[in-house]
Amino acid sequence: MTAAVTRSEHDLLGDRDIPADAYWGVHTLRATENFPITGTPISSYPHLIEALAAVKEAAALVNQELGLLEPKKAAAIVETCREIRDGKLHEQFVVDVIQGGAGTSTNMNANEVIANRALELLGHAKGQYEYLHPNEDVNLGQSTNDVYPTAVKIATVFAVRGLLKAMSVLQDAFARKAIEFRDVLKMGRTQLQDAVPMTLGQEFSAYAVMIDEDRSRLAEAVELIHEINLGATAIGTGLNAPVGYAESARRHLSEITGLQLVTAANLVEATQDCGAFVQMSGVLKRIAVKLSKSCNDLRLLSSGPRAGLGEINLPPVQAGSSIMPGKVNPVIPEVVNQVAFEVIGNDVAITMAAEAGQLQLNAFEPIILHSLSESITHLRAACLTLAERCVDGITANTEALRASVENSIGLVTALNPHIGYTAATDIAKEALVSGRGVAELVLEKGLLPAETLADLLRPEVVAGRSRALT
Template sequence: MRTEHDLLGEREVPDEAYYGIQTLRAVENFSITGIKLNLYPQLIYAFAKVKSAAARANFDLGILDKERYEAIEQACTEVAEGKFNKEFIVDMIQGGAGTSTNMNANEVIANRALELLRHKKGEYTYCHPNNHVNLSQSTNDAYPTAVKIALYSGNKPLTEELQKLIASMHKKAAEFSSVLKMGRTQLQDAVPMTLGQTFEAYAVTLTEEVERLNENARLFLEINMGATAIGTGINSEPGYVEKVTAHLKEITSMPLVSSPDLIEATQDTGSFVMYSSSVKRLAVKLSKICNDLRLLSSGPRCGINEINLPPMQPGSSIMPGKVNPVIPEAVNQTAFKVIGNDLSVTLASEAGQLELNVFEPIIAFSLFQSQDMLCRAMETLRKRCIDGITANAGLCRDMVYKSIGLVTAVNPFIGYEAASEIAKTALKTGRAVYDLVLEQGLLTRAQLDDILNPENMTHPRKICT
């Protein structure tokens, strides 16, 4: 063990640990979720890049000597490479507006830098977590900047997985392009369509979300480095803002810009709210699609049964032979959690006071979790459900021709009143619309067959009167 001290006194820290006393206190204080920082390594790597950029700027300005700068820079590089993930042990939810996360990073980087300088961990005279690693910074600019960089990075795998799912939907749309089925509104028979049109609609509605996510992720490119405590830049050198932003832009290869008003930027969480809303919107659409898949595959004998979902596991401990739509169900539940996370982000953002929002940790946790869960859920949906869906084409066609909704197709040719009577009679007697139209001599068989041609029923056509 080694002895470290802080404002509140001394504590024993495991000698092999790269974290220090403030991290230790945070672990003791915030045993909340059991989910540690290292579950989201993108945040750790973003912090390392922020600290590296700060060290470079401080060296440029002559307030950090070359020896310490080079040690800090090397330590940041190693942290960004994932070599110290296990040292980031603070709970994702914490008091202090992210100070514990910032100090976890400062201590790990400082102690690794001490090793590089051939000193022992904890010999902070030679490289101090606050005096050197955190130089010209506050949690209030370092933490939100790191979170934004991590979320911006996390948006890429999310949209890539979304695009893979969209491609699968397009593929199914092409595969089912000739499968005639009955469309439904309010769970009632409506008008004919193809199963391909159903899946193409899913592809199109999800395609819209790619740009929404990217558009809102771009809001994260405006950062407040150099704001320090509240945006006034206290304890930073003139010119630091420009230098640290330029270095961070180079390190991350992101088109980062400094906010035009650092006081406003330090208290504003609007970018998180906007991005969360787009993530929620994607979740809502995915859940709606999964609701449809469960309905369309319901049965197999007493439901709609237009499609077959690939069987993944036995569905019941008591009902032999039962197979449930477990993949869509899991995605539904993921969507519910993401929607709840969006509410957490909204409430946390609204609860900010004066010059700082202290609830950024729950905002960050919610958004990282939503990104991660949706990415996994979409991959699961694609691989274990969408790609393996098959159509019951014969049943789909039979339901169209037995449906009272078929009367809509003949409505322009026989008139609304006659069509209404046909529908009424069909419902009362159980007879087919096709047979009743012929029996009453409203149309010839040739005319009726032409009207009920799948191509004519599923696309606009000129009505000749």
Template sequence: MNESLLLDHESADPPFRSEHDLLGNHQVPFDAYFGIHTLRAIENFPISGETIGCYPDLIAALATIKAAAALTNLDLGLLDEERADVIVRACEEVKGGALHDHFVVDVIQGGAGTSTNMNANEVIANRALELLGHVRGDYGRLHPNEHVNMSQSTNDVYPTALRLAAYRGVSALIVAMSALRREFEQKAEEFAGLLKVGRTQLQDAVPMTLGQEFSTYAVMIGEDEERLQDALLLMCEINLGATAIGTGINSHRDYAFIVCAKLRQMTGIPFTTAQNLIEATQDCGSFVHLSGVLKRVAIKISKICNDLRLLSSGPRTGFCEINLPPMQAGSSIMPGKVNPVIPEVVNQIAFEVIGNDVTVSFAAEAGQLQLNAFEPIIAHSIFKSVRHLRAGCTVLATRCVSGITANADQLRSNVSRSIGIATALNPFIGYAKATDIAREALATGESVLDLLLRKQLLSRHQLERLFDPDTLTKPGLLPESR
């Protein structure tokens, strides 16, 4: 839809319909499914340029909640069957992806999400009116607030929708993380026999295998899959039925429990009604926790990307222990240069997620009394983090990790020249002699292995057993094992 048609109300093309709210009359584009409340939000919040329609999970969540509410109100005798039927049908269409371009309010908005809820009420009401055979805006037949929003408030619908959308988004993120973890597991198996030098503080340390190095990345990701699963449980406690502040005013005494059961049945998600709806309406702690876990995921994956960039640095003057698959030319001036662009983009996603977590923290802290007015920016921040992390994990898995190869010769050369391997000599020749060997190797460039043979400190047979990858990279390296 042409944005100028929404903002230029003097134009006669296309035709307009007149709608009324507490501020007076306003002209709404005749072909719009949204109404006057949405239009005022468009005018008031030209902030990010991103509409709530950019988040399909959120729109589907709103439609699911409106359908559950209509069915509950029907069961309680509060809504007639004809209206309930068309409301549910309209919601099913929206859940299926229809009319998302009519969810046009900015994701960043004042009013604690009221504009988002009103947008949903109006779109669903006007589509339901069409299903009844009436024109859009004929609210005497079916009203956005009186019927679609019956027994509800923004203050229970909006946070419940955020939880439902977050649950689905995070579930998809976990799937992407699992795929990334499996790629690292495969590489760990592929590189299991390749001995290399470990490093601490960027200095040579004791030997390990490249497989062990890659296995740690798989474990790090797997741990955070579990942490996200834990965080999902917090998304399952909802305040639907709380209405304005948690007292349940304007709703039936059985509404909260029935609508929760219907939502549970419709989504397959184990939703429960919060024990204290007043507390649940004002507390954003579950979002703070989820955002914190997302930050943890981002930080750990970013650390992995830092490692991949270091390990692949070069190709002649860096570590050059692994090769990342080349994705694109790396310079407009330097021929042959290839950059680690995939880890770099994932690093940048991590920086964004860390910033989003700061935003969520400030917004949650800024809540006052019985409501937090800043849930829209909390939602926007969390949804961006989830979406971008998911994309980042997928790109990292498919366009980087799966194609990594090892430079076996470079790994072998590094081990043979490393003085860090002298640590393995401690149980056999003592710390003092091992230190002397390390110092001499560093000063002369002679390998530790050659020095030990020349000084006859250990036999060749002993050294072969000592420098076996299986021996060097596991516990049990003691004199009695010679």
């Protein structure tokens, strides 16, 4: 006798056949039909799936404590949620990440998967909801409007931890280069024109400091994401959740996740306000902008190799052209630039989604989840790629850099205190007209002894080592 290929499930729109082996049910089926948008299922966001399971586990424990859920049912739900948090059944979370309904389809997908696996643990077949129901048991005391944003926040916290670690790797890579290049003299530039001398170490130290600053801002922003609205139910009034539910759910959820979660002081406000997501996105945009600026610099400094600045060499990682033999492109900084562009675009999407909320609920949190997740995960990958495939292998064209300092008109600024403004101006004019080096003209005119000039051109003197990092 062959096993049934399908099972029948019912909702308010009628009956539908569900694959017999599927853990999801009729609500999930309709969502997959209604939202063929990105082709990216929520299973692509494991932090979200694990967070949803954590929320459902906490809810089951509270409902058992309050006498609302039979111990056997609660135990089956809890065991299922722990399986999901261990990585099982993720492939059953099939609804598209971008969906209408404020995340209801995601919540129902979770309810159905958990219910059907719990039914198996209780010795029943999938779909026998009279023994354990997705809505009446798994979703007891909850609403999508408190489950979904709470899960998104938990998922965001864990994703940000990965980004913070990746940023630290990149910061360390730049810092190592700052030390390696601490005695490499070069010309600093403002508005792409020669300015004053500095060291290449100082230039790379600045990149490390920029990342360090952004790590601090990101750590601050993620603290706001620890505030949740679980227990708010539909609009923040806590309807259908008993007294004490919110605090007990928060306590269990904190124990499950290891996070110091806080219940929002005003659940009506928390259910409709997406301000914490906007702030997080703003910090991600800040990171992207500064990371992209650093990559612009790396591309410019390595331009050439003979007809550009050619001050540094990026490690060659692949052939650069199908028509120009020997050409090597700065492909790693280029891909990081593109991630930055994406993050900036995502910030616009998150801003518009947060603004578009109406009255007691924001219906557009799915696009906020999608955009935040893409920004965080792609920035993480970009930081690691830039550190390991680019920064670690950068070398300096030391002699060419020093020669550019000695030949640059900008050097007169450093010599001004020693030869006087008028003489320095004359040297600058002559160097510009003749094309000769400033150091050469200073020596020729006897304005400084060779020993003094050499001393003044030491990196620690020219670059103000005592006044700047590295």
